Amino acid sequence: MISRHKILQKENAxxxxxxxxxxxxLQQCAGFESKVATLYHHYSNLFADDESLSMxxxxxxxxxxxxxxxxxxxxxxxxxxxTAVKTDVTKASANLKKLEEIVERLTVSTPFPEEALDxxxxxxxxxxxxxxxxxxxxxxxxxxxxxxxxxxxxxxxxTMLKDYREVIRMGKSxxxxx
Ligand SMILES: [Fe+2]
Ligand SMILES: [Fe+2]
Numbered sequence: 001m002i003s004r005h006k007i008l009q010k011e012n013a014x015x016x017x018x019x020x021x022x023x024x025x026l027q028q029c030a031g032f033e034s035k036v037a038t039l040y041h042h043y044s045n046l047f048a049d050d051e052s053l054s055m056x057x058x059x060x061x062x063x064x065x066x067x068x069x070x071x072x073x074x075x076x077x078x079x080x081x082x083t084a085v086k087t088d089v090t091k092a093s094a095n096l097k098k099l100e101e102i103v104e105r106l107t108v109s110t111p112f113p114e115e116a117l118d119x120x121x122x123x124x125x126x127x128x129x130x131x132x133x134x135x136x137x138x139x140x141x142x143x144x145x146x147x148x149x150x151x152x153x154x155x156x157x158x159t160m161l162k163d164y165r166e167v168i169r170m171g172k173s174x175x176x177x178x
Contacts, residue, residue: 018079025089029130030071032096032103036123037064039107043116053113056164060120060157070132070150081140092130099126117165124158 018026040061047053074082106119129135133151138144 017077018082018085021089022085023075023079025085025093026071026075026132026135028093028096029132029135030068030075032100032127032130033064033068033071035100035103035107036127037061037068039103039123040064040120042107043120046110046116047113050113053164056160057116057120060161063157066150067131070147074132074136074147077143081138081143083137083139085135086137087135096130099123114165114168117161117168121158121161121165124161128158 038061040057044054044057044061047057103123111119131151133144133147136147138147
C-alpha cells in the first residue's frame, strides 16, 4: 500500500519545476550570498574610521543581500519559468562549500584595508558567474529579463573595489616619494 506521505511526496515532486537537488543548490547560493554580505558588513565596521572605504563595503554588502533575495525569489517560485540549473550541481555545490569556509574564516579576520580589498576582489572574480541570471536556464523570457535587470542594477562593484585599491596604492607610493 502506498502511504499518504508517499503520495504527497509524489504530488510535491510533480508541482516542482526544478528537481530537488537543483532547488537545494539555489538555496546554497542564497546562503553563500548572505555570507559574503556578512563579510562585507564586517569589513565596513572594521574600517569605520575611513568613511569612504566603510561606505563602499556597506554598499557592496547590500548588493550581495540583493543577490541572496534573487535566489530566494527563484526558490519561492520553485523553479517556475525555469528549465534547469546550468551547472553540474554536485561539483558546483562542493566548490561553493569550500568558498563558504574561506568566507567564514575571513569574517573573523582583521586585515589591513588593502588586504581586505584584495580578498574581496579575488572573491568577486571567482563568484561572478554564480549569480541567478547566469546559473539558471529560463523558459519564461519575461522572468529571464527580470533577473537580468536585477543583475544590471548591480553596478559593477568589482570595478569600484579595484579603483579604491588603486587609490590606496597610489597614496602609498606618494608617501614613499616624500
Ligand atoms: Fe553576489
Ligand atoms: Fe558580488
